[in-house]
Amino acid sequence: MTAAIEAKNLAKVYRNGRGLLGIDLDIPQGEIFGFLGPNGAGKTTTIRALMGLSHITGGMARIAGRDVAHDSVDVRRVTGYLPGDPALYDAMTGRQHLELALRLRGIRDRRHALAVAERLGVEMDHKVRQLSRGNRQKVAILLALAHDPEVLLLDEPTSGLDPLAQDAFRDLLQEERQRGRTVFFSSHVLPEVQALSDRVGIIRDGRLVAVDTVEGLRRSRLKEVRLSYQGEPPDFTAVAGVRGLEVKGSELSFHIAGDTAQLFRLLAERPPADVTIAEPSLEEVFRNYYGGRPS
Amino acid sequence: MTLYRMALRQQLVSWLVWAIVVVLGVATVVSAAPAVADSRALVALMRGLPPSMRAVMGGALMVSRPLEGYLYIKLLMYLPLLVGIFAGFQASSLLAREMDHRRFDFLLGLPLTRRRLLLVRFAALVTSQAAMWLVTILALIGFMRQEGVHPDVLGYALVGYSGFLVTLATSAGALWASAGARDYPGAARWGLGIAAVPFVYDLAVRIATTAPGWRYILPYGYYDPPHLLLTHAFPWLATGVLLVGSILLTYGALRSFERREV
Numbered sequence: 001m002t003a004a005i006e007a008k009n010l011a012k013v014y015r016n017g018r019g020l021l022g023i024d025l026d027i028p029q030g031e032i033f034g035f036l037g038p039n040g041a042g043k044t045t046t047i048r049a050l051m052g053l054s055h056i057t058g059g060m061a062r063i064a065g066r067d068v069a070h071d072s073v074d075v076r077r078v079t080g081y082l083p084g085d086p087a088l089y090d091a092m093t094g095r096q097h098l099e100l101a102l103r104l105r106g107i108r109d110r111r112h113a114l115a116v117a118e119r120l121g122v123e124m125d126h127k128v129r130q131l132s133r134g135n136r137q138k139v140a141i142l143l144a145l146a147h148d149p150e151v152l153l154l155d156e157p158t159s160g161l162d163p164l165a166q167d168a169f170r171d172l173l174q175e176e177r178q179r180g181r182t183v184f185f186s187s188h189v190l191p192e193v194q195a196l197s198d199r200v201g202i203i204r205d206g207r208l209v210a211v212d213t214v215e216g217l218r219r220s221r222l223k224e225v226r227l228s229y230q231g232e233p234p235d236f237t238a239v240a241g242v243r244g245l246e247v248k249g250s251e252l253s254f255h256i257a258g259d260t261a262q263l264f265r266l267l268a269e270r271p272p273a274d275v276t277i278a279e280p281s282l283e284e285v286f287r288n289y290y291g292g293r294p295s
Numbered sequence: 296m297t298l299y300r301m302a303l304r305q306q307l308v309s310w311l312v313w314a315i316v317v318v319l320g321v322a323t324v325v326s327a328a329p330a331v332a333d334s335r336a337l338v339a340l341m342r343g344l345p346p347s348m349r350a351v352m353g354g355a356l357m358v359s360r361p362l363e364g365y366l367y368i369k370l371l372m373y374l375p376l377l378v379g380i381f382a383g384f385q386a387s388s389l390l391a392r393e394m395d396h397r398r399f400d401f402l403l404g405l406p407l408t409r410r411r412l413l414l415v416r417f418a419a420l421v422t423s424q425a426a427m428w429l430v431t432i433l434a435l436i437g438f439m440r441q442e443g444v445h446p447d448v449l450g451y452a453l454v455g456y457s458g459f460l461v462t463l464a465t466s467a468g469a470l471w472a473s474a475g476a477r478d479y480p481g482a483a484r485w486g487l488g489i490a491a492v493p494f495v496y497d498l499a500v501r502i503a504t505t506a507p508g509w510r511y512i513l514p515y516g517y518y519d520p521p522h523l524l525l526t527h528a529f530p531w532l533a534t535g536v537l538l539v540g541s542i543l544l545t546y547g548a549l550r551s552f553e554r555r556e557v
Contacts, residue, residue: 051403051404053399053400053403053404053557054556055554055556073406073407073408074406076403076404076405076406076407077406081400081404083397083400083401083404085397086400086401087396087397087398087400087401088398088401089398089401097401100297100301101405103297104297104298104405104406104407105405105406140401143401143404144404
């Protein structure tokens with residue numbers, strides 16, 4: 001089966017040497033793919049390169065089998081795009097934006113678009129300049145979904161949305177997946193990515209450092225360890241892979257990544273009174289990739 | 296047509312402002328026309344001016360047809376500059392302001408080529424500029440008739456047509472410059488410069504009269520209302536040079552826009 005989103009060594013290098021330094025993606029149809037990374041890591045650059053808005057400097061990418069560099073108009077025909085911090089025309093209403101977008105796409109049937117607008121609670125007849133940040137975001141989401149695209153590329157989609165609108169949006173995405181649509185979205189809201197995504201990609205300094213299911217990432221990369229000793233606990237600082245060690249009296253907590261053999265040898269030599277080894281949250285995995293302490 | 300109509304709507308407010316201002320301005324200037332029509336004092340004043348100043352202020356037109364000469368120095372001489380500045384700002388905002396506001400993310404998220412987007416929006420701009428000139432010339436002719444003065448309809452039609460060509464070339468130049476500009480303020484400065492600097496330079500060359508050939512490196516060099524009103528000669532040179540120049544500049548803007556990040 002053709003991948004809905006495919007990239008091979010996709011690069012977009014700016015003059016300062018930063019940008020997207022060659023990433024590979026293979027996202028099948030019907031998958032929700034969460035894209036994680038801090039500001040400046042390359043999330044927006046990736047999405048703009050996939051949309052053909054940004055001229056790629058190396059590699060290739062395809063959306064629904066169409067080359068983003070050479071068939072970018074076709075790519076945009078089958079793709080719904082939500083820019084990060086979307087800019088609309090202040091003097092136009094949501095309905096006018098929708099009309100413009102559908103006409104330029106040659107779509108006459110408004111039923112799907114109006115159903116999406118109703119689900120999201122979009123204020124259709126107010127001028128954009130009169131709308132709050134969240135309501136503008138709803139208009140922008142509507143414009144991305146209105147033509148019932150095969151693939152959705154969404155940059156920080158829930159930014160500015162109130163909790164109810166976020167719930168409605170997540171429900172919509174789940175339904176899109178059930179209908180076989182593919183969703184690629186970036187987010188800073190890690191619980192949201194954890195709840196929605198089939199797979200997650202983590203980008204760091206323009207390179208994709210991990211792609212796995214949420215469960216896979218949590219299992220393979222990091223364990224959260226809590227130990228309780230009667231008396232003085234042993235020193236775990238020298239154990240390979242230990243990070244974020246915190247000692248409070250006779251209780252310790254830390255995270256361990258990679259091979260755990262050395263940890264278990266030490267535990268066998270100095271058995272604790274109580275031990276908990278848990279899989280971390282996605283946020284902890286994410287922070288682990290960025291060298292920060294898990295919260 | 297959808298994109299064209301949208302672009303026209305975006306020009307509508309500025310177009311209406313122009314129409315109101317120009318109609319009021321023309322009415323004010325033309326209201327003095329009957330008094331000027333047979334003014335011997337004005338003719339005598341013109342005859343007393345040095346040749347270079349007389350050339351700038353309409354020359355033989357003022358001497359042989361004082362009314363047209365009066366309308367030239369009061370109105371027609373500045374129109375291409377005023378419309379040009381207006382056009383320069385509008386043309387530079389077509390790309391640069393949209394890029395500054397990141398609105399191309401919305402438009403280019405739709406299945407449109409950059410070529411179509413730019414050309415359709417530029418066509419709408421040119422349409423509104425043609426309408427500006429039409430309103431100006433119709434207002435001039437209409438108010439002259441109302442004042443009981445017989446207007447030189449063909450002469451003013453030629454003036455309006457040539458003025459439009461200058462505006463077109465100015466817009467294309469501003470579009471080309473703004474396609475490479477870093478931001479909207481930079482692009483707007485280019486737009487202003489492209490309209491104003493050549494006008495001042497052309498004026499200086501007319502005053503100097505030593506090297507009139509230099510006029511023809513600028514769009515204003517092809518636009519001489521007194522000559523058109525006196526001769527009624529169709530401006531073939533202006534038509535050829537300014538149209539070809541506009542096409543080349545628009546093509547250059549298109550190439551820049553297709554290459555650059557938005």
